Amino acid sequence: MTPVRVAVNGYGVIGKRVADAVALQPDMELVGVADVATDYRVRLALERGYRLFGSTAEAAAAMREAGLEPAGDLGALLAASDVVVDATPKRVGAANKPAYEAAGVKAIFQGGEKHELAGVSFVAQANYAEALGRDFVRVVSCNTTGLVRVLGALRSEGLLERARAVLIRRGTDPWESHLGGLVNTLLPEPKVPSHQGPDARTVLPDLDLVTIAAAGPFNLSHVHFAVVEAPRETTEEEVFAALRAAPRIVLVRAGEGVEAPNSVIEIVRDLGRPRGDLWEVAVWEDSLAVSGREIFLTYQVHNEAIVTPENVDAIRAVTAAERDPASSIALTDETLGIRTELIPVAATAGERV
Amino acid sequence: MTPVRVAVNGYGVIGKRVADAVALQPDMELVGVADVATDYRVRLALERGYRLFGSTAEAAAAMREAGLEPAGDLGALLAASDVVVDATPKRVGAANKPAYEAAGVKAIFQGGEKHELAGVSFVAQANYAEALGRDFVRVVSCNTTGLVRVLGALRSEGLLERARAVLIRRGTDPWESHLGGLVNTLLPEPKVPSHQGPDARTVLPDLDLVTIAAAGPFNLSHVHFAVVEAPRETTEEEVFAALRAAPRIVLVRAGEGVEAPNSVIEIVRDLGRPRGDLWEVAVWEDSLAVSGREIFLTYQVHNEAIVTPENVDAIRAVTAAERDPASSIALTDETLGIRTELIPVAATAGERV
Amino acid sequence: MTPVRVAVNGYGVIGKRVADAVALQPDMELVGVADVATDYRVRLALERGYRLFGSTAEAAAAMREAGLEPAGDLGALLAASDVVVDATPKRVGAANKPAYEAAGVKAIFQGGEKHELAGVSFVAQANYAEALGRDFVRVVSCNTTGLVRVLGALRSEGLLERARAVLIRRGTDPWESHLGGLVNTLLPEPKVPSHQGPDARTVLPDLDLVTIAAAGPFNLSHVHFAVVEAPRETTEEEVFAALRAAPRIVLVRAGEGVEAPNSVIEIVRDLGRPRGDLWEVAVWEDSLAVSGREIFLTYQVHNEAIVTPENVDAIRAVTAAERDPASSIALTDETLGIRTELIPVAATAGERV
């Protein structure tokens, strides 16, 4: 089978990860990456051996000026591609859509764009089928992806009637360092409910979810605290089973020294993962509590990494390179190294739960 | 009427604030403060003109050695006092209780001690009467005080059936600076529900409250995110009215530039308050949302300051210097400068809600 | 004597402090404060009883709209004033100068403006006489003020031939809370030497000083690390004597528990200072080391507060309300509560050095 030819437009936090992930897929070919920058970031794309394009003609010219020897502009990239992953900043994707349509390539947008731009908002385990063969799909944001994975896992097993969640978001990205900003305080979002609840409903219709969000002075992950009400009394065992049955969720344990998001990131660094990426949602097993119909959950969403596998699956869905969701997820997970347990569970730990 | 003679044992974050507040009360006399330190902190007690005592004979000796000229040890302080506010570190209060009993002084303990030590856990607006004339009372912790004030205000008005809250606590106190610690991460408490729910029930029996807690890399306040379910449908107006009817709660507005806990602290600094203390719970008006029976609240609890007025009221309660809760609260609030609005609301703002 | 009539234009971090300080001076009258905002900050000016003016006609109109009842615009304020302290953002001061000239009021600018705008850059202890009777004076920035106080103190006593200093600046102001920003990293200023060295020479001509600057993820003070070379061998005693002989410098001691800038701020909070302001430079006594001709210094510059007394003195200088520098400094220091020791030194501590 001919590999799907994939372009990545926007080589930032998400774009560079998607590019690397695409390059690992046996059924895909990374045609090249496009951006508007000429600084160290795109030089590293060249370093990785990727063909570099200017996202605009001007960008291509600036790259040439800077000695970067781009392979052309976006038009050239699209002409050689079947599908483009648009990982440009918020709202730039919408502006790019006509170019994608004109070039006849399918496009995957990110969560910064509106649902209506693509018509289908996507989380692989939730609605892969809905995206099959579509021209445009939107991979939802990191927070929404985390919510859909965890709450969707519970709903699939009949354990979710409604959910209320507090999202404490990272204040900035690890690579950023501007003066001013978020120091020694939380910053609550004034709008309650925050947008993630409605956004999750673009993937899981009728999900009864309200979210409250705030940002904190740290940069390594979001943390969600969710209170779920099941339609009936349940047990920790049932909840664990539901979480384990879903892909891309791992359980971690403070009792084993994994006390905080930074310990989880230390684990994925130790696992040798690229950029210390945590593609899975990490749910704290110790903090998970069930009381009657209520389920209390604390979990970590690695904002930089969580949508990487979703983008890969979205490519397969829109191109119909794979029609079976589970097969696509399995292939993505195997190539990236996504796990069901981050750390090997000792023999004696079997009786833990 | 003879002023109540008050001792403060433990001159730390809470003790020093309570000492200052007591010194402002017309019906109280601050006999002195006791501590075990000889460093800058107790030198500042002398600077303020407080009589200094050693919390132990050894501490008194060390103070003498350090040239601090203490007025004696704890026994001497208690002998001249009617009531002692014990603001020593967690569990030291329990060890001090026999000395208080032997000296025949009443004692106010803090939230680090167990409820059973005192038998009465106290938040002025909730259960002042219960503490009247008791020998021992425990002022609950900052987080529990915040929860009781806000949730108690709603319950009083028939607006609370149950509450679920996420508490993001400050990671350390502003004066502390040890190597190691909480940097660039949240630290979830592994135990869910956290202890604050049961603790609030020592003040508000049968309160249906579950809390989840985590600490963050900041030191200036806790922030609570609460989801309250009322027994019936309600409105924002009703909720605002309930909050305004309760003492020691103020509303703040992101729309007026008060976006985060640090802006609130800036206001109280601008108001000229000692140490930039926020004695009130600050509830964000913009973030307050009501949907059917559900109420969503975001509010700030200034961990250093919130229990100061509670301790003052507790002194009046145990000594029966004032039998009417509202009168005690009003006197405390007037002497400290506790307000019903932190910032003057403009004339035109009257129609806001 | 008629009090000097003072206007403050710009009611931000510096303006509000200068307004409060002016209001405390027996020989000054605060006519009013002007700003462009209508949010909580200017409401608090009204709360303090200050007359509020719009910095522009539009701002005055917006204030009226917001129900703030301003007393007029900048023209009205200047018409009633002898001198204006311009504490507007960087470069706005330059734009305001013609209005001040037209109104015939003298003006004090801040360190964000260029030296040339005023012709005299000012630190009270260094060059008060130079500002006497001038129409325009510029109070230098917080960092430069700190450098001039400490290095000037050493130079006055013949202990400074050259100085090299590393300035670790606070990343943002305590009241600010934008997303993005400085988290979990230092941010070095790419330009070395940084501008503070040349800036200090506007006050202390021929000062041989080179500075390197960086910002850190904290908001409560700058810290300077200076290496000074004296023209001859010296001793710690000589250095301490020089520092003690200069105004607005205090020594603090890690050995007494004052380990870090946040402990120093805790002290000034405990001293009951408005906003927890540290007007003095705090030099660590324990960290001060002398080796041959070299002097190593670590000291704290409270960016929010350090220029407050300088502005007060500058007002006296330009209006010639007081011709003697020492008398002006003494009066400012007494009214504000500026000290020579932050914490009382114990009797036995006399032999410490």
Next chain:
Amino acid sequence: MTPVRVAVNGYGVIGKRVADAVALQPDMELVGVADVATDYRVRLALERGYRLFGSTAEAAAAMREAGLEPAGDLGALLAASDVVVDATPKRVGAANKPAYEAAGVKAIFQGGEKHELAGVSFVAQANYAEALGRDFVRVVSCNTTGLVRVLGALRSEGLLERARAVLIRRGTDPWESHLGGLVNTLLPEPKVPSHQGPDARTVLPDLDLVTIAAAGPFNLSHVHFAVVEAPRETTEEEVFAALRAAPRIVLVRAGEGVEAPNSVIEIVRDLGRPRGDLWEVAVWEDSLAVSGREIFLTYQVHNEAIVTPENVDAIRAVTAAERDPASSIALTDETLGIRTELIPVAATAGERV
């Protein structure tokens, strides 16, 4: 040639990195790793396929208890090894030395141990030859290694007469998350000069270096600000040439978007390095300034990673597996992926300096 059989005792921040680096060497064999923990960290050692030993008999028993199936205790590990890298916490190494002597294995200690324990303190580029064939060698700490690399590079080229440096250290390690700690402040070390100056002289005798140190609320790297005085006037070109001539130093440029330590770490993450490790010292090219005889330098020392290659070289030195320093360094650098430029320099950038 038989590979050198290497044991790693202490599988923490340094030990795990050294183990991975040893496993990459063609002339070494990693026999196993020993530790006292049974938590997630050692489980990850097993995950990597390393043989796990208990650092003590008790630890081995606890591991067995925890189902970890250790291969034995330290004695067993040493019996199968030629050399042990001791990466245990400060001062534990000294306690371990008799066991190493008894087992007849050579040992590499870390910078937490005193120089006297080993007799030779080591930085590969500075004194490899001195360590040849020794039984004990101490790899100096991260800060000292950074100082020796940079200052040694200048001294080798006759550009260093004396140096004064301010070291702003990271406040904690990325994996740690205790309550309390360093928030919103710097923490100056009270002792000046700090210990790094004398420590650097254990490697570079007679180095005229004084250091001042402080810690900050971040966890991703140390940053040094150094003022070097050359014996004669010099130029930026000479300094760049000296730095480029030395191994394990890279130049980075704020002008290319690499503004702060976190951008540098982003680069090494993008380069796919394990754990985002920066083995080189990163010197800011833009911030490097020369004035007469003075050189001003700003550079980053990645505390987690910088000593990894030094330990590998130290193994070769003590076992005399390689007698030529440059050959050992070259082999280590090639196997790890240590670079002379982190980012590819564009063709046009050649004329930059």
